[in-house]
Amino acid sequence: MTKLVADGKVDISRMPGVALGFFNRDIPLSGVLNVRITNPTTNLAGIRQFAYKIAVEGNELVEGTSDYPIEVPPGETIVVPLKLQTNIYEFLSDRQTLNKLLTFLQRTREGITDEQVNLTFSIKPTLALGNKAINYPGYIRVDKKIDAAQLLKSGLLR
DSSP: OTTTEETTEEOGGGOHHHHHHHHHTOOEEEEEEEEEEEOOSSSOEEEEEEEEEEEETTEEEEEEEEOOOEEEOTTOEEEEEEEEEEEOHHHHHOHHHHHHHHHHHHHHHTTOOOOEEEEEEEEEEEEEETTEEEEOSSOEEEEEEEEHHHHHHHTSOO
């Protein structure tokens, strides 16, 4: 995204593939999101699969399902890599969200690191209880404000 922003505006000439993606209404995004899962109980916790949704500023960016079985020992935390692959054309076509992200990136480039973006991660697990699969009745929602300082520290922004 930082390659697309010049003087607070989108300059798609800097990335012709994205310009073609807008024309074709197909802008693929792929990556890996590392999700930490903690089991605060005294019993082994298992998740057979889970559906997930990730939204930025209230607009859904990606949704999918992970069929990777997960076991979390009592009192421990594990990190699960979640492969993401989606078409973000609709997401980037929302003017309000795009402007918020552009402002965030521009201010970060100017050294202002207190600018924040709202991120929502929703998960609907299928739990493993012995040989039984128990579908959780709804989504568990985690809202997080991410600021530029966090992204700079993690190396996601330069």
